Amino acid sequence: MSVIYVLWLREVKKYLRSRVQIVASLGSPLMYLGVLGFGLGPVFQRAGEGKYLQFMAPGVIGMTVLFTAMFSVIAMLWDRQFGFLKETLVAPVPRLLIMIGRTLGGATVAVLQGALIFAVTLIAGFRPANLLAVPLAFLVIALIAVIFSALATAIGSSIKEMQGFQMVMNFLVMPLFFLSGAIYPLEGLPRILGALTRVDPLTYGVDGVRGLLTGRTHFGVALDVAVLLGVGVLFVLFGAWRFSKIEA
Amino acid sequence: MYARNFAGPVSDRPIIRVQHVVKTFGKLTAVNDVSFDVRAGKIFAFLGPNGAGKTTTIKMLTTLLRPTSGSLELDGLDPTTHQTEVRKRFGVVFQDPSLDSELTAWENMDIHGVLYHVPRQIRRERSETLLKMFELWERRADLVKTFSGGMKRRLEITRGLLHTPKVLFLDEPTLGLDPQSRNQMWTLVRNLNKAEGVTVFLTTHYMDEADRVADRIAVIDHGRIVATGSSAELKQQTGTDSLEAAFLKLTGTTIRDESATAADQMRQVSRVWRR
Numbered sequence: 001m002s003v004i005y006v007l008w009l010r011e012v013k014k015y016l017r018s019r020v021q022i023v024a025s026l027g028s029p030l031m032y033l034g035v036l037g038f039g040l041g042p043v044f045q046r047a048g049e050g051k052y053l054q055f056m057a058p059g060v061i062g063m064t065v066l067f068t069a070m071f072s073v074i075a076m077l078w079d080r081q082f083g084f085l086k087e088t089l090v091a092p093v094p095r096l097l098i099m100i101g102r103t104l105g106g107a108t109v110a111v112l113q114g115a116l117i118f119a120v121t122l123i124a125g126f127r128p129a130n131l132l133a134v135p136l137a138f139l140v141i142a143l144i145a146v147i148f149s150a151l152a153t154a155i156g157s158s159i160k161e162m163q164g165f166q167m168v169m170n171f172l173v174m175p176l177f178f179l180s181g182a183i184y185p186l187e188g189l190p191r192i193l194g195a196l197t198r199v200d201p202l203t204y205g206v207d208g209v210r211g212l213l214t215g216r217t218h219f220g221v222a223l224d225v226a227v228l229l230g231v232g233v234l235f236v237l238f239g240a241w242r243f244s245k246i247e248a
Numbered sequence: 249m250y251a252r253n254f255a256g257p258v259s260d261r262p263i264i265r266v267q268h269v270v271k272t273f274g275k276l277t278a279v280n281d282v283s284f285d286v287r288a289g290k291i292f293a294f295l296g297p298n299g300a301g302k303t304t305t306i307k308m309l310t311t312l313l314r315p316t317s318g319s320l321e322l323d324g325l326d327p328t329t330h331q332t333e334v335r336k337r338f339g340v341v342f343q344d345p346s347l348d349s350e351l352t353a354w355e356n357m358d359i360h361g362v363l364y365h366v367p368r369q370i371r372r373e374r375s376e377t378l379l380k381m382f383e384l385w386e387r388r389a390d391l392v393k394t395f396s397g398g399m400k401r402r403l404e405i406t407r408g409l410l411h412t413p414k415v416l417f418l419d420e421p422t423l424g425l426d427p428q429s430r431n432q433m434w435t436l437v438r439n440l441n442k443a444e445g446v447t448v449f450l451t452t453h454y455m456d457e458a459d460r461v462a463d464r465i466a467v468i469d470h471g472r473i474v475a476t477g478s479s480a481e482l483k484q485q486t487g488t489d490s491l492e493a494a495f496l497k498l499t500g501t502t503i504r505d506e507s508a509t510a511a512d513q514m515r516q517v518s519r520v521w522r523r
Contacts, residue, residue, distance in 0.1 A: 006362040014350045083346030090310050091363035092335035247312065 003093050004101040011075070011105025015112065022116070025068060029060045029117045033124055036183060049185065057126035058137075058210035059182025061114050065141055066180075066202055068113040069148035070173050072106035073165050076156030089246065099153055099243040103236065106149035107142065114141045128213045137212040140221075143228040144205035150232070150239035157242035180206050186218045201231045262321075263288040263415060263447050264309065269318030271304050278304040280471035281318070286464070288414070291441055291448040293462035295455070297499050301471040302451045303343055306419050309449075310340050323414055336364065339408030340417040343451075345400055349393035353384055353403050356392060357410055364411035371410070378406045382436055398429030405433070409440065418450040422457060430454065434461050455492040465491075469499045 015021070037053045037060075044052035079085040088098050115138070128134055155168055179193075180202035189197065197203045208224030211217030217224070262285035271279040279301040286292040296302050307313040308320060311327045311334055320327050327334045347356050354375065361371035379385040382402045392400060401421055408416055418437070422430040438461050441448050452458055458465055459479045466476045475482055475498050479491050486494040 002362050006359050010348065010351065010355075010359060013355070014348075017350065079348075082349070083342055083344045084348045086312070086342055086344075087346040087360070088363065090312060090335055090340060091360075092332045092365070093363055 003097045004104065007088070007098060007101025008105040008108065011102065012108055012112075014075075015109040022113075025064075025071075025113060026116070026120070028067065029064045030120065032056070032060050032063065032183070033121065037124065053121070053124060053126055054214055055185070055210070055216070056183055057118075057121040057124075058213050059180070059206050060121065061117050061141065062144060062180060062202055062206040062209055063177050063182050064117040065110045065114040065144045065205075066148050066173065066177060068110040069106055069145050070152050070155075070168070072102070072109075072149050072152035073156040073159070073168060074162075075106070076102070076153065077159070077162055077165065080156075080160065081162075085246070095244050095246075096240050099240050100236075103146065103149045103153050103239060106152060107145035110145035110149060111138070111142050114138075114145070129215045130212075133212040137209050140205060140208040140212060140225065140228065143225070143232055144202065144209075147201055147205070147228065147232045147235050150235040153239035154235070154242040157239070157246050176200055176202050179203065181218070182206050201228065204228055204231075261288050262286060263323055264292075264449065265319075265321040266305070266309070267319045269305070269308065269315045269320060271301075271308060271313065272316045277471055279308070279315075282468065282471070282473055283318075284466050284473060284476060286415075286447060286449060288447055289441070289445045290463040291438070291450065291461050293458035293465045294449065294451045294468065295458055295465060295495060296451075296468035300468045300499075302468060303419055305468070306340070306417050306449070306451070310338060310417060311335055336411065337413055338415040338417060339411065339413035341401070341404045341408050341419065341421045343419040343423070345404065347392045347400055347404060347407075350391065352389050352391055353379065353395070354388040356403065357388075357407055360407045360410050366411050374410055374412070375406075378409055381440070382406045383432075396429075398425050398433070401425060401429070402433060402436070405437065409444075409446070412444070413446065415447045415449060418448060418452075420451050420453065422452060422454060430457065437461065455490070455495055459491040467495060467498050474498050 033053070033056070037056055041052040044050070044055065049055065076085070089095070091098075128137075159165070159168070179197050179200040181197055182202070186194070186197055186203070186207070204219060204224040204227040207218050208221050208228065211221040211224065219227075264286035266285070267283050269279055269282045270277065282301070282305065294302050294305065304313065308315050309322060309327060311331045314328050322334050323337045325334050325337070348359070351359070357375045357379070358371065361375065366374070376385065379388055382405065384399060384403055384406060387395070387399070392403065395403065405416070405418070405421065422433055425433070434457055437448060440446060448461075450458075450462070462479065464476070464478055465482060467474050467482070475485060477485065482491065482494045482498075483489060486497040488494045488497055
């Protein structure tokens with residue numbers, strides 16, 4: 001347990017010390033909240049869907065968690081480039097513990113960043129329907145964070161150069177975000193788009209958070225959580241397998 | 249479980265044994281039928297031009313790579329079948345830096361101690377002793393990114409010794425350091441070797457360093473051992489008066505553009521191979 005703890009603590013300490021990173025990572029969510037939230041708000045309202053900010057705030061929180069967790073790929077590339085990864089790979093501990101420590105650290109950072117954006121949405125005017133459900137929403141946020149942090153570990157174990165991360169951003173992270181229903185309702189989508197949204201794990205994450213914070217859900221929170229738990233187990237196993245294959 | 253590794257007195261017992269080891273990456277043979285022994289408590293220099301096979305050999309001994317054929321032993325254990333046990337027995341300073349520069353010196357030491365199961369009290373005491381010995385105690389709370397190159401290298405050695413290893417691998421530890429830092433580092437390593445009996449396995453391109461600190465030297469070129477012996481023996485064998493001259497006589501004077509390309513190729517092949 002102490003191995004998992006020190007590697008988890010390492011990620012959290014580095015995050016809390018990196019104020020520039022914290023501020024910089026607020027950029028995209030603020031842009032989505034400001035430009036889309038207020039820009040599309042009137043159109044959304046005229047379509048009879050209610051306040052757009054209420055709809056999209058959980059989506060922006062989900063987006064933040066996705067992006068932050070996936071940025072663990074960079075942390076891993078960095079560790080590979082600057083050698084710290086090697087220090088852990090020659091240590092007399094099972095790689096599974098190292099992978100779990102890293103993944104939980106990345107997930108915790110993503111949850112902290114999600115909490116920060118949640119606070120920003122509150123300032124912007126978002127109001128949860130039920131305050132008692134907020135801690136439950138954060139459990140769903142934690143699930144999203146673990147899923148994508150494990151995926152980031154798997155990807156970070158497989159790519160060795162920074163250019164690879166651009167591919168990941170363009171062909172994986174952005175589609176995951178745009179298909180998740182974070183910024184548009186899932187009802188009435190064209191069949192193919194609808195099918196694609198259903199294979200995106202983030203869709204269930206955003207739906208679960210939205211359901212708990214606003215009462216509006218497409219699949220039902222129980223199904224969302226069940227899917228997230230299943231995908232979480234799969235991705236953690238996948239990440240552990242890829243991490244076990246790393247050679248320095 | 250943590251158990252202190254008592255290096256014990258200098259003896260004729262080989263703590264490292266490499267027999268007929270071959271390592272290939274696709275069509276490239278990086279290490280070709282290499283055999284040598286390192287006796288416990290000694291300082292062993294493994295010298296060779298770029299791309300000769302030094303780092304590949306260290307990676308095999310430190311469990312990061314498996315040999316294609318041949319056998320390896322570290323303290324009587326096979327690194328390919330007893331990875332965890334072997335890893336407890338050595339410390340390593342890699343050619344590339346491996347510190348977390350966003351953490352303090354103390355935090356880097358602490359993580360290492362936990363990874364090697366060193367109990368908290370011993371971890372603290374030994375960290376303090378080593379940081380003082382390597383003149384880093386006053387800077388223990390500073391982020392590593394504020395350290396000079398020499399300080400980082402000293403910290404890596406300090407960290408590698410925290411779990412009281414029997415063998416310390418130093419892969420070009422003085423690369424890029426000024427003469428003062430190099431001098432200080434080797435003085436410290438020599439003192440430590442005497443004080444704790446730790447076996448040191450080093451590679452370097454600075455022949456004067458090997459001449460000064462090594463009890464025994466092996467020269468590798470194109471993946472093959474071309475000579476072994478003490479510095480005096482190598483000079484005698486080659487009829488030269490300096491280790492650098494002996495080294496050039498053994499490995500030739502051609503600049504190893506070819507070897508560098510081979511090394512690049514090796515990395516490239518290795519990348520494909522890992523997929």
